[in-house]
Amino acid sequence: KTAARLGNHPMAMNALGIHYEQGWGVKTSQGLALLWYRKAARAGSTMAMANLGKIHARGDGVLQDYRAAVAELKKAAGDWVTVRVPASRLGITRDSPFRFSAASIVSAKNNPEIDWGYSRRAEWDGVTLRKFVFDTQFDSVKPADITVVDIRSDGDDLLLDIAVFGGAKREGVIHFIWFFDTDGRESGVEEFRLKDAPPLEPVRMPHADRALQIVLRPGPAAPLPVFLLSEGKPKQLADGRFFKGDNVAAQYDLGIVFARGKRNPRDVGGSIKQNLRLATDWFFRAAEKRPNNPDYANGHAGAQNNIGVLYSKGNMYRREDRRSDSKQFEPKPYRQAALWFRRAAAQDYWEAYSNLGFLYEQGMLLVDANGRKVPSLYREALGLYMRAADPGGLVRLKGEKGVAKLGQNVPGLTVAQYNLGSLFDPDERIAEGLSASAERELRQNKNRTRAEFWYSQAAAKGHAKAQVALAKRMLGRAKLGAVDRVAALKWLFLASDKSEGEAYKLLDEQESQSVKITKAARVAADLFLPNPEAEEEAVGAHQKLERLAALAVRGDMEAAHELARMFHLGTAPAMQDYTRAFRLYNLAAAEGHPAAQFHLGMLYSTGNGIPYRAKRGIGGFSNLKRAYNVEAAGWYEKAANNGYGEAAFYLGNLYAAGSNDLRQDYKLALNWYKKADALGNIDALNNLGYLHDEGLGTRRDRAKAREFYTRAAEAGHAGAQMNLSAYYFEGLGGVRKDLAMALDWAKKADDQGEPGAAEKVTAITKIMQRKNSFHE
Structure with a gap:
């Protein structure tokens, strides 16, 4: 703390943010965590910038906003320049709209390279301002192509950031230009006198009456000259700063966001559209070898694996064509996929073993790393699945029957265990187009007992498809007692919480048979604890979760709430799981637990973790993520009336802000703030x-x-x-x-x-x- 405050030390400030976020040695405070992350990011900490991105993505302590998350992650992942300028110097006044845009110029003797950014309207209310513009057409091989332009207020100043993809060698001077149009006149200033830079192209000049020029020279980072441009001679302002990001984890996270696409809650608005080209760029950047970085000397294994996934699904363009519209796909995608899977597997990345095994099982890959035809697709698939499903060798040591008899958890990759269940399942179809001998070998090795063993291992770790497969096998037995029926319905309830369609159909058939069994299964599902994948988690660390679950079974709602918080926050050894948190909060809230009622309201207000059946919408239910402020307000009110002051404060905020489904009402907000004040x-x-x-x-x-x-x-x-x-x-x-x-x-x-x-x-x-x- 002393280093952070007195020394303006970025690493210390970031570490302090982590301590407040995790509650290490201090009382947990998301607000203070955000404060220190922001200070560290302003001082150049790429780790803090990446942490800010993750907080915005999760919606912890702030509104969940994937666009804000991507803005922070792009700065951490690439390089960025930043400058602080009084708003008045740019002609920006309170409650007056303006437009802003940005450009970069790479100096060259005859043909300067100019990257023009998009323009966006903004308005500063004198309190808060945050706007950003993404450029999805950036060229990842160029040294100054802009990925995001970010503007936000801080007191009477504006903080201006421009991020570039980074990675390319910088040899010449780079000029970054901010344009500001505050009067809306179409003519504006048609020409700016840049300082030591090539002239801008008048035909592309944006309408603006002021601009800022930031000069970045090659060599070690140093204070950057910043010039205010208008109709007269450039005037130098306070210096800007350049920070080199290259945060590998942020590059990987960006790849994940663009590969999947992310939609913000309705009250926030906006989304990050799925863009496999951008995902590819960031995965390739993260996958690069970094000999000087001990954590990523051989590249990010997860990124290498995901490049393989993109190849295997036919979503990978030729790398040199990713910026064009030709859409020429890579030839022999499965060979390319296997190459990247093997690179990740060389770093003992379990998913890569499983993915390689799937290629062999489906007959998509017929050769080994040296290009020689493999003698048995079944044995290749089985061996690779086992390396991921049983990395500690427990099954190899005791055998499947021995492990099943003792009811032991097999630490390993959940999806690989499911794949083994599917490999052995007689009801699973064999891939078409295999050779007769390969098909015969796969069919001969089908085994119901082995399939159920591996399905049970994956189901116990939370794999929804495995839970459905296991439930179907249990319900298909000739004689099924009450205990086994409760277990089968428990698996279906858990799978339905993950929106597994087949689980809904089976539940509709089973729920009406016995109200008592259904209720018992629902409680068992709510208190379900997934087994850990990693072996180190299995020794001792899981006992706290088991103890809390045992207390909750006996009606201890404080234990149920504590368990919910662990899943909500992802507190080790619990993996973050908003749906598990929702179910446990709901269990305790229904019994009148104030903190559980408050946190349940928080999940409703963000739309996180709400199971399909708990969502309102056209036709009864909706599977689109959105904020449910009516439900949130109901739970906040219950918690507030039970003496929980923070709930009254949050309820006041809901009414003060208003939303599509909750009318803005300042009088109600005032009343709830007074209630919160009375509660301290x-x-x-x-x-x-x-x-x-x-x-x-x-x-x-x-x-x-x-x-x-x-x-x-x-x-x-x-x-x-x-x-x-x-x-x-x-x-x-x-x-x-x-x-x-x-x-x-x-x-x-x-x-x-x-x-x-x-x-x-x-x-x-x-x-x-x-x-x-x-x-x-």
């Missing part, structure tokens, strides 16, 4: 101050607003301290203008790292110095 929530005090400050839900009363800000500020709320500083600075709310008091409160906010506080301290100090100098 200081965040509500600051918001009460704001409502009285603006006259929302009540008459405008700045004296009362000051009282609320003062109470919150004295309780340590950094935002309220900034608001109170503003009141003393302007002489509002019945107090006389007092720069000393304004400075004191701004310093208190700065001590907590409040964004904009440091700049406020500097500004007030300069004013006081000028006044003192004048009096002297």
